[in-house]
Amino acid sequence: MQLGALKQLPLGTSDFPALRQEGQIYVDKSRMIFELASQRRKFFFSRPRRFGKSLLISAFESLFRHGTAEFQGLAIEHLWQDKSAYSVVRLDFSTIKQFSDLHQFIKQFEELLASSFSKIGFIFNSNSGFSLLRQLSDWMLSIPRTSLVILVDEYDAPLTVCLDDPERFEEIRNVLSAFYAVLKSNDAPIRFLFITGITKFSKTTIFSELNNLSDISLSPKYGALLGYTHDDVRTYFREHLTYAAEVLSTTPEALFEELASQYDGFCFEETARQKVFAPWSLLSFFAEPERGLKNYWFESGGQPRMLLEYVKSHSVRKPEEYENEKKLQLDDLSASSNLQNLDDNLLLTQAGYLTIKAVRGSTVTLGYPNREVASSMGRLYAESMLNKDAMNRAGEGYLSDFLRDEDFSGFVAELNRLILGIDYARFPIHDEASCRGAVHLMLACARLTATPENHNALGRSDLEVMVGRTLWVFEFKFARSGQSADRLCRDGAEQAALHRYGEQRSAAGLNRAVLVFSEDERQFSAFSCSKISGS
Numbered sequence: 001m002q003l004g005a006l007k008q009l010p011l012g013t014s015d016f017p018a019l020r021q022e023g024q025i026y027v028d029k030s031r032m033i034f035e036l037a038s039q040r041r042k043f044f045f046s047r048p049r050r051f052g053k054s055l056l057i058s059a060f061e062s063l064f065r066h067g068t069a070e071f072q073g074l075a076i077e078h079l080w081q082d083k084s085a086y087s088v089v090r091l092d093f094s095t096i097k098q099f100s101d102l103h104q105f106i107k108q109f110e111e112l113l114a115s116s117f118s119k120i121g122f123i124f125n126s127n128s129g130f131s132l133l134r135q136l137s138d139w140m141l142s143i144p145r146t147s148l149v150i151l152v153d154e155y156d157a158p159l160t161v162c163l164d165d166p167e168r169f170e171e172i173r174n175v176l177s178a179f180y181a182v183l184k185s186n187d188a189p190i191r192f193l194f195i196t197g198i199t200k201f202s203k204t205t206i207f208s209e210l211n212n213l214s215d216i217s218l219s220p221k222y223g224a225l226l227g228y229t230h231d232d233v234r235t236y237f238r239e240h241l242t243y244a245a246e247v248l249s250t251t252p253e254a255l256f257e258e259l260a261s262q263y264d265g266f267c268f269e270e271t272a273r274q275k276v277f278a279p280w281s282l283l284s285f286f287a288e289p290e291r292g293l294k295n296y297w298f299e300s301g302g303q304p305r306m307l308l309e310y311v312k313s314h315s316v317r318k319p320e321e322y323e324n325e326k327k328l329q330l331d332d333l334s335a336s337s338n339l340q341n342l343d344d345n346l347l348l349t350q351a352g353y354l355t356i357k358a359v360r361g362s363t364v365t366l367g368y369p370n371r372e373v374a375s376s377m378g379r380l381y382a383e384s385m386l387n388k389d390a391m392n393r394a395g396e397g398y399l400s401d402f403l404r405d406e407d408f409s410g411f412v413a414e415l416n417r418l419i420l421g422i423d424y425a426r427f428p429i430h431d432e433a434s435c436r437g438a439v440h441l442m443l444a445c446a447r448l449t450a451t452p453e454n455h456n457a458l459g460r461s462d463l464e465v466m467v468g469r470t471l472w473v474f475e476f477k478f479a480r481s482g483q484s485a486d487r488l489c490r491d492g493a494e495q496a497a498l499h500r501y502g503e504q505r506s507a508a509g510l511n512r513a514v515l516v517f518s519e520d521e522r523q524f525s526a527f528s529c530s531k532i533s534g535s
Helices: 016-021 030-037 053-066 102-118 132-142 166-185 230-236 238-247 252-263 279-287 305-315 330-334 344-351 371-385 388-394 398-404 408-419 432-445 485-498
Strands: 042-046 087-092 148-153 190-197 326-329 355-360 363-367 450-452 463-467 470-479 509-518 523-533
Touching (some): 030 053, 053 148, 053 190, 087 102, 102 166, 132 166, 326 330, 326 344, 330 344, 330 363, 398 432, 408 432, 432 463, 432 509, 485 523
Parallel strands (some): 042 190, 087 148, 148 190
Antiparallel strands (some): 326 363, 355 363, 450 463, 463 470
8 A cells, every 4th residue: 555545634734625625534523513503502612732623613614604515425414404694703813822012912813803804894993983892892783693603713822821921811811801792792693603722711701701601621422523533543544544554564453552552542521431532643643654653742832832831830840740640520620710720730631631531420530641641741740850961861762772672770770860860959759659750750751651550459569661562560669868778679579579560461571670769879779670471
């Protein structure tokens, strides 16, 4: 099979008509689009970046402007019977996130409104003495009932860039709030309103003014509106999967399992049943499978810069927190966030770094959706914990090379080199948990996916990581001042053997390793490794 013979991938295409006209693959979500567009309602829909929100907005725009002309062969073609002509206004607020002060923001914002609404008949008279919003409100009163469709993409982009400046955030909020107040007071002409964003801020813009807005972000009905399900991938990308498997000398099924571990696992709905792949990452892989399963979402700008900076300065604190389970109340996920006491885990969930893993009663368990995101989050922690030289070295993959070559002495020596780059005052290694957390982060930087606290019937291992077809099981000990590191090392080896760590998992090889961190020497001063099975 030749790459040129495959159907085009929609990588980077956010314009629905262009995607259809070019014959690119479209994973048919049009039945859900029909269910939403058939209602005379106002919706809010939150998803992380790189999940196709702009393409969804474009599909709504095409439907309301031209009916099913661009939807031939899709589920909606025979469902949509609405022949009405609608005026459609599409506002992309991500185009006004670069401004130096409030005046510059207002200028860009009003230019966007005037330009967008002028396409459907609104004329702004700068000499009338009335503000743009007052003129827009008067104009909306003059147009027919149920004739206007408004689509707002990335509503929160101007707010997100102000996360570190509460005063500027409040100023921008007030400007946006005045616009949404116009929409609320002129409800009659609005046939359909759909707003997308990443975050949901309380007492800001849409959620205070448009109190009749339906938030479908957690709805099980629309859990797969964006993102690709397993069935989607097997159906629409079957030939790409086969081709990629040939390139990587594996089977389609084996490759699919690897892709699921790397790019799947995002859950956005409150029952925790529906998981989806990250579209950008999967499409990027299929475009160049010879490069392997790289980290595409984070490295391609999958997160806004200011949101990243907020996460790094607020959410990234201690290395052991990287692997800790996070929990929220279900009500907190659907509630709006207040800038003054913004919940870190909620922001991480909205940004896509954490996802819903399980829901028990009113408690939601959060975790990293897949290897790609776990690695990206590890990088954020490591960037705060390690100096630049250590960070670069951790990312060069020496740790994974040593484990792959089963050179455990070299592995420990490399760990100790990296530990020299840790700011000990900010990130002290002071117990077994912080030992494990630090090593876990370093493995993440080396693009190895480790799992902490694996249980079997006899006990719980500290950390496990699969390298190739060999499972490495780590036991950590912390030698306080005056304690014998060698004795702790022997105790750790006996504990791992007695509890038969790692034997419950399927692997061609099994190595049990013990690492003892010395409080006095501030390094791993004693270690041992036992090969349990494998060549």
